[in-house]
Amino acid sequence: MMILDRTVLKTEATWKRSVCDAYVLVLGEGRELVRHADDPATSISSRLWNYKGHYIMLLLGSLGPARxxxxxxxxxxxxxLMVQPLGVSVLVWTPRMFPRYSPPRLLHSWRDKGLRYERLRYTPKDNDLWNSVLRVATFDHPPSVVYDYDSLGRVVRRLGVDMxxxxTLAKARNFTLEFHEVSHEELWGYELENGTWVGLVGQVHHERVDLGTCNLFLETHRAQLLDYSTPYNFERGCFVTPSPKPLNNWQSPTLPFAWSTWVATFASLxxxxxxxxxxxxxxxxxxPREFTSFSFAYLYVMGSLTSRTLNLTPHGPRLRAYVGLVWLTALILATAYSANLVAFLSVTQMSVPINTLRQLAGSGLRLGGHAFWKxxxxxxxxxxxQSFVDRLEPHVDLDALFEQVAAGKFxxxxxxxxxxxxxxxRNSRGRSVLRIMPQCLLTYSIGLAFPQNSxxxxxxxxxxxxVVEAGLVFRWRRDVVDYYRSQSADTSSGQDQVLSSRGMALNLNQLQGAFYVLVLGCFGACIVFLLEQLNSPRPS
Known part of the structure; x- marks a missing residue:
């Protein structure tokens, strides 16, 4: 037995959990207890109040059950339980936890000698919340939370895995939901310079709502501000990058061979x-006299590589054997080049995609996302x-940020x-503008958020x-993704584009590389012509 003074109430040993977590508090005015139980430090610390304990409060003075x-x-x-003697009667009360700070509920009352101790027991609260109203903080973030709007922009219903x-919990535990919208300028929330939290985490931490839900990752930094539920989903943090861009078609004549193959070909020439x-x-x-010229010899070998050489027949066996080997090599190279060139001209070649975090670090793209990722x-x-810490630019307008990603900037x-x-x-109707990187960060658990010690x-x-063991989460996720895609699909253009099975004619853009080669050859011929004119002897 202890007197409930300030020292006892502030001692952690008083509230330490044990096998028998039972407390009988005999209160008169209860000033010290009122001050301690209403202290914000007590509300968020399980070391200053045993929230799992069993309590009986004997209210013998001015401290009433409502207070x-x-x-x-x-x-x-x-x-x-709060036991209050009142004249010849004894009243037993219990707090209404939801909504918070509601008047207590009267459980039992006795008069004279009608007190029956077997009825003095705790009311089970694990199956029924007596149709209490729970405040829920959330915002639109598919596929976890998807809003269905009417023509006036009002929310008609909320869908998604979290919803x-x-x-389901509300039906099973008999409570109703009152939604509190989180501003899209705050989303999950962040800490201000004065230490105050805003957003979903801030509303739960400051107990403006009873729970928060919207794809909330369970991580240690937020665990200092709120309590998490049992995880019901798992997800990874990934980057979405611009889709690979088409390469310039002037490179098409060089693409069939790798650079090492081109070096070997020119060395062979x-x-x-x-x-x-x-x-x-x-x-x-x-x-034949033409073979005695170095320039003709190189022209002959180059002609064999294009399968269009001069009509000259070698006479000696040595030259015939050598020319046969040159033609065999040239045939293989020309056939391989021609066949691969058809593929490169028919299919648009794309730039190398970003697949790894290391590639992303060297890509020069700006990084955007919520401040949580820092x-x-x-x-x-x-x-x-770690190098992404200084590069990340916090953004809360994700729709605008997606446009920057599609533009190749973020x-x-x-x-x-x-x-x-x-x-x-966004990648509908065959247009690919966004690409999710295969390499992601670690897996995060997803759960609900409660105020501390709730x-x-x-x-x-x-x-x-x-619910998780029954596999309902996976079913809900598949249903909401199908619904969101059907609602967000662009139907203004009618049917989706259908690729024709007929051949596609090559346009000038695809063949511009060949014309560049022609222009380069003409420029080279002009240079040679000018050099010949400068070096040729002038008539006297």
Whole structure:
């Protein structure tokens, strides 16, 4: 037995959990207890109040049940009875936890000697919240939360995995929902310079709502501000980048061969012309006069590579054998080049996509996303991910940021389910403007958010676990993705484009490389012509 003075109430050993977490508080005016139970520090600390304990308050003085039930710590305690002697009667009250600070509920009353101790027991609260109204903070963020609007822009209904979950919980635990919209300028929330949190996390932390839900990642930084439910979904943080862009078609004539193959081809041309002239020089048979020229020898080898050489027949066996090998090599190279060139001209060639975090770091793209990701980048052990801390530009207008990604200026980080849903709509009708990087960050658990020490976690966690085990989350996710795509699809253009099975004519844009080669050849011929004119002897 202890006197409830300030020292006892502020001692952590008083509230330490044990096998028998039972407290009998005999109160008169209860000034010290009122001050302690209404302290904001007590409301967020389980070391200054045992929220899992079982309490009996004997109200023998001026402290009434209404005032006691309105105390912050008392309103969060599930197992608490208030016994109030009133004349010849004894009244037993229990706090109404939802809505917070509501008048207490009268459980039993006795007169004279009619007191029956077997009825003095805690009312089970794990199956029924007595049609209480729970305030829910959320915002539109598919596929977790999808809003269905009417013609006036009013929300008609809320769909999505998170909405399906809390509606299921509301039916099973007998409570109703009152939604509080989070501003799209704040979303999940962030910390201001004065230490105040805004957004969904801020509303839950400051107990303006009873729970928050909208694809909320479970992570240690936020765990200092609120309590999480049992995870009901899992997701990864990924980057969405611009889709690969078409390469300039003037490169088409060079694309069939790799650069190493081109180097080997030109080296063979240089060596082949010299060897041809050398074989002719050591031949014991009189060969055609044209083979004795170095320029003709190189022109002959180049002609064989294009399968259009001069009509000259070698006379000696040595030259015939060498020319046969040149023609065989040229046939293989020309056939391979021609066949591959058809493919490169028929199919538009794209730039190299960004597949890894290292490629993203060297791409020069600006990084955008919610400020939450800065804390995740900073906590990473990967130096590449840590380098994103200073590059990330916090944005809350994700729709505008998607436009910047499609324009090739930004890469956006968000959860993969959200990115897949949005990209599927924006990449409709064969136009691919967004691409999700295959390499993502670590997997995050997703859960509901409760104010610290809220009894809701004990009431709802067992049912959330049963929902997950039943596989309902995966079913809800598939349904909402199909619904969102059907509602967001662009139907103004009629039927989707259908690719024709007939051949496609090559246009000038696809063949511009060939004309560039022609222009380059004409320019080279003009240079040679000018050099010949300068070096030719002038008539006297």
């Amino acid at each position: 006691a039930a309105g105390l912050s710590a008392v309103s969060k305690t599930a197992n608490l 399906q979950l809390i509606e 240089a060596l082949g012309g010299a060897l041809l002239r050398l074989v002719v020089a050591f031949s014991n048979v009189q060969e 804390t995740q980048f900073r906590a990473s052990i990967d130096p590449t991910v 890469a956006l980080i968000e959860n993969r389910q959200y990115l897949e849903t949005v990209a599927a709509v 009894p809701l976690s004990d009431f709802l966690n067992p049912l959330i676990l049963r």
